[in-house]
Amino acid sequence: MNVVVCAKQIPDPAAPGELDPNTKTLKREGKLILDDSDAYGVEMGLQLADKAGGGEVTLVSMAPHDEVSGLRTALAMGAAKAILISDDALQGSDSLATAKVLAAAIKRAEPDLVLTATESTDGYTGLLPAQLAELLGWPSITFAKHIEVTDGKAKVQRQTEEGYDEVEAPLPAIVSVTAGVVEPRYPSFKGIMAAKNKPVDQVTVADLGLSADDVGWKGARQEITDVVPAEERKAGEIVEDEGDAHERIVQFLEQLKVI
């Protein structure tokens, strides 16, 4: 079974991020790393291919400056190859434009299953999985906490607030996975050393048969009008004990409906 995993390469969250004041988008000048939330999809893909007794995992990624550092991490884990779309025309792409580009790349790989994270750690829109499914015309299942593939179907436990739903979809399908789906493996030393020689197919927007007008700033249907700092957390209330502190605490907890 061939699985495509959408692997986003993002600025290291451990380093202080910076916004471009003109475009109000995250600066992506330095080295990028594999988004942690995509490591779960890579691991799930590897396990599913392994269980099926054949097939491989192909990574699909869109990143500036031919960046492959994050892809190397996923290749070291065991993915077989990658398709990297890197093109100046992609700068400013919103999630729909990104989905168009990724969908075109995914078609090239002809997968049985596409795995994504539920959302990226830098953008957090969470829109991409559904947009991909719409563009590809394939079924979409979101928030998977467990996946099994049998008889040409993906059987998924879909995380809900109360527990989980059991759902299934015919393949090919798009499934977004939560951080609970599997524990990502560490890349082995051999895997790391082999990653450098694994194929990364670098393509442009034109290679995918798309017009530069459909992507980047030109193709964006979304505009970031303003970015403001998150509201600072308000200082807590200090309860001076005048003999009735316990009652006031109970009242406070009742207001929160926790007791």
Added chain:
Amino acid sequence: MFEWTEEQRMIRDAVRQFVEAEIAPRRDEFEFGDTPPYEVLRKLYKTFGLDVMAREQFKRRLDRPDGGGGLLGGDGEEVDPKVRANTVAMPMIPIIELCRHSPGMVTALGVSVGLTAAAIMSKGTREQQERWALDLLTLDKIGAWAITEPNSGSDAFGSMLSTARRDGDEYILNGSKTFITNGPYADTVVFICKLDEGNPPDQRKILHFVLDSGMPGFDQSPPLRKMGLHSSPTGQLFLTDVRVGRDRLLGETEEVSGGGREDAKATFSIERSGVAAMALGMIDRCLELCVQYAKERVQFGQPIGEFQLVQEKLARMEVARLNVENLLFRYIEILAHGKQPTLAEASAMKLYSSHAAVEVTLDAVQLFGGNGYMSEFHVEQLARDAKVLEIYAGTNEIQMTHIAKDLLRR
């Protein structure tokens, strides 16, 4: 000039992630709970495929016509320096990363794989290598290398009292060993002793025997209490009339070059370079903790990093880190070009880096003040652990005499 490659940095990041997830949270258990380090070290090996790599390398080495040469190539064999550099540098990365949190783990691992298995691989017959070394190289079994005795430390061979006496086709072994890393738990022990033929002790041959845990007359003590390195179990070994066949005599011959003394010296050279990698990990971690603390700890209304006496400590730590890293890089380059450092060069490397580790870790305790003296802030453990680097693998005083003698011989 050597510098870490992209792959080596990836390996460093992956090992660091493993150590921070699997070892750092269990520090108290390993430090104060007598939990042996072997289970987590085996997990490290399995996680990164090091057991599989060890098995493959072992097979490749045995398949060579001369059975030797190792990964760095045999005499006259052309090996790309970059490949050699990678072969030397790669094992240093887990040493450095483990030492950032638990230097004892490196000692336990290094003695089992680097000393015990290496001794069997260099001196043993093919049958002995297959019988004992492979399981040690994969960490399926744990090894100990027993040379030190209560009355023979730096003067390892001169004062050695452990003996082997011939008895028909067999040998009877007697003696006591102490400060033996992995001694309490080792499955396989390389026991170093003198062949007693009734001749004067200083003329006796040095022989190496392989013992299995549980052999009649062979006792292993519980772990000894010590200043630091708590995650590395250290013990005593007692041999009372342990009867062994010739199959347990390494090389299955009493005729060893230099009376058996030269082989042990070759082992010392490897051990000394490993100390530099350990020192680098400890210095690197201290520096990281100290820089962070200097930014966060506020006294007299400002972060203590604003004070020049604190800055002086940080600067000296960085100089030590750069120097030790450069020594290590130089060592990698020497081996990458098919050469070997002299024993004096290995001694200089060990002397400098162990001293730097002690100085930096103690300065880190001082920079942290009262907090530094508390276990919670980790630097006190690294300071206790660092001290042994000046003592084992040849005391620093012995290193100095090696360096000086080499200079005077020129």
